[in-house]
Amino acid sequence: MSSAAVMNLAFMFGAMQVAKRIPFDDKPEYIQYARAAYVAAQLFCVLINYFISLRVKKANDLTVLKYVDPKSPMSQEPGELVTTTHREYDLSECSKATRGVLMGTIMVGFMHLYMGYTNPLVIQSILPIKNALESKEARIWLWGQPATGELKRPFKAPPGMFGMAAPGPATDKAAITAAEKAGGKKDE
Template identity: 80%
Template structure:
């Protein structure tokens, strides 16, 4: 991130207006590449059609005292949902950078966001499983653990997969209607 910011600062956008066109083209190309990566991943998920049942307890917010919600789905549906989240993230980022560039006149985000989303798409857990074949590793076990917070501290609590938490959620009647439909 720091390197991308330094590169963006050194490009003379004011002296050479054609550089803005190059930055726009690089940005659009990078976003299309991210969407293509997500599309290829979703095709691979659908072709494998892994219908093994996946149960986990989705935690409520840290401020809530309520127990988590039981989610019952399949590996296929879980992976497709994760890819869908990543695709929505790419589209939301495109809207934000488009606003910053077209309305506010910033050009540096075009350069920075031409590099980082592609890196993130290629290093995502779904890409590691479906593009790079690292499904057996513990860190790529579904459901994925939540990323740590800023500076590696106190991030959001990830889903619970232990049998005691699942049994407690089943007893509490916390099975989600959406999760139950996905498993059918």
């Protein structure tokens, strides 16, 4: 298991213990505080992604990026060639991150408003901010780390809970040439 996954698990279990100790039943105003903290955290995450997208647009890196997007592991079809720029790739990653925040907000909203759970408000007030500040885009555009190694575009999928990594995009010359011959050109 990767250290980031272990860290997220430990962080989540710690946040769950804190959430269990908050007396939501005895003091109903704590629910209002938890809601306010949750909404503020989600807005902060959206603002982080917006700020990153502004930095990407300002840099306007038009370096061509070619990679082969993998198909399903069960499929026999070759991957699809993607030709884009660093700018467009980074903006699409910011867009994915923002959609992830919004989908998480919908899920937690459903769990809280419809099902009556309050603990997810506390947990999801902390974890998304941590993830947004540690994302690969944030590491490049907020913290100024060079886009090399694990931050090289296109980003590889992180290993899952059990160390199994999903097949990432292929960037080698042979895979790109094979995809071009197959006619799988796609512009993002």
